[in-house]
Amino acid sequence: MLAFDLLQAPSLHASLAPTATLLLLHHFLDHDMVRFDISDLRIFVNVVQAGSIALGAERSHRAAASISARIKEMEIEMGTPLLTRARTGVVPTEAGRKLLEHGFRLLNEVQRMNDDLAEYGNRAKSFIKLYCNTVSLYEFLHKPISTYLRRNPSTTLTIEELVNHQIPQAVVDGSADIGVVAEPVDTKGLETIPFALDRYVVISSTDVAPLVGRRFVDFLGFEFVGPGRGSWMHTMLQQHAADEGKPLRYSVQLRSFSMTCELVADGVGIGIVPASAAERMQKRVPLRVTELEDSWAKLPLKLCVRSRDELSRQSRALLDFLANQEHQERPKLRSA
Structure with missing residues (x-):
């Protein structure tokens, strides 16, 4: 428990020299109750971040079978499950989340130590x-x-x-x-x-009549190109359309701003993109741009x-x- 107490004491933690920090990490990782090393923590973090043993093994450049076996050994040493396994992947248990929290902290400390020592040689990255x-x-x-x-x-x-x-x-x-x-x-x-600081704008083809209006609600009668389902921008536009009591209709959905601009230029529909994307794409395809006056259009x-x-x-x-x-x-x- 000593290692946890020290790591949770910011003033002491900040004052530790790299050598003292390494000794502290060794104390934690080789404690009588827990025998993990840095590579074990890295493996566990990779698996949790990837959401599956197979993808975590790819991140760790190890075979999935060896990764799975090592995590099971860690669970035996801990005396509790660290992952909940399902056909769709893995998620950390409560104990796994706590290990993840400390794992991030310890791995970050090791990286900070490497960074501090980098100036003494040309091998460290x-x-x-x-x-x-x-x-x-x-x-x-x-x-x-x-x-x-x-x-x-x-x-x-x-x-x-x-x-x-x-x-x-x-x-x-x-x-x-x-x-x-x-x-x-x-x-x-x-x-x-x-x-x-960017802002959202409405884009349309120069082959169609100019759009009338400056507010999002003025354009909800048109079919839109993009953004992709599950994206933050899709969720945001859906919510603003719902606030106006109107549906948001799509002719096609995709995540690429460049492709959105190209399809709009071809007359597939209208779109809403950041002004930075519209400015960049106006050099390649003919686009008409209408600035939005909605308060949320600032980005x-x-x-x-x-x-x-x-x-x-x-x-x-x-x-x-x-x-x-x-x-x-x-x-x-x-x-x-």
């Missing part, structure tokens, strides 16, 4: 996990990320696209070091930093972290780099 939504991934992150990685070749960055409302929880749980979310969203008490994007001070040196450097990007509100687009 830093690993950063960034979770983001569709808008930020395709419209705002690619240029600053490529610039950052060129300047910091020792950094390995994992980027995962996630539904907007799931990103804050992933940061809280430790699955992600940094999240990028669009408002409105429950940030669960995380530290947030403004990142970019502020924010960076979120549990605590900037708790990030590794490299994660903190990436956060600061993204926060200092000059993202201004998009200029007015061509209306025809």
Whole structure:
């Protein structure tokens, strides 16, 4: 129990030198009641995050049978099930969730130790996990990320696209070091930093008559192209249509903003996309853009972290780099 108490004491934890931290981890992992090593924790985290033994084995670069056997051994050592197994996959039990929580914390501490030692040699690499939504991934992150990685070749960055409302929880749980979310969203008490400001616009083909209206309700008589089912944007538009007491009809649903713009340009229907996507695609296909005046049409994007001070040196450097990007509100687009 000593290791848990120390890890839950932030002031003491923050003051530990890398060597002392490693000894603390060893104390926990080789305790009389629990005999796990770092690779065991990594395997368990991978399986839970993937939602299945098979996919977790792929992430761990191990055979599924050996992964399954090791988790069963862990359950025997713990004296309690860690996973609930079903045909659709696995989910952690209450004990598994507690192990996951501490596993994230310990793995992050090991990474912080590696990052602190990286300056003493050229072999160590830093690993950063960034979770983001569709808008930020395709419209705002690619240029600053490529610039950052060129300047910091020792950094390995994992980027995962996630539904907007799931990103804050992933940061809280430790699955992600940094999240990028669009408002409105429950940030669960995380530290947030403004990142970019976009807005939603209605797009239509230049081959049809110009649309009349500036509010979402004005366009609900048309068939829409996209967004895909289950996406945050789909849920949001469905809710706004329900608030207006009208159905939202689709001719086709898909997640790609680029393909949405191309289909709209071909006259398949109208669409709602971020202005950044419309601006980019207007250089390729003929689109007419109508700006929305609804209050929810503004699309502020924010960076979120549990605590900037708790990030590794490299994660903190990436956060600061993204926060200092000059993202201004998009200029007015061509209306025809």
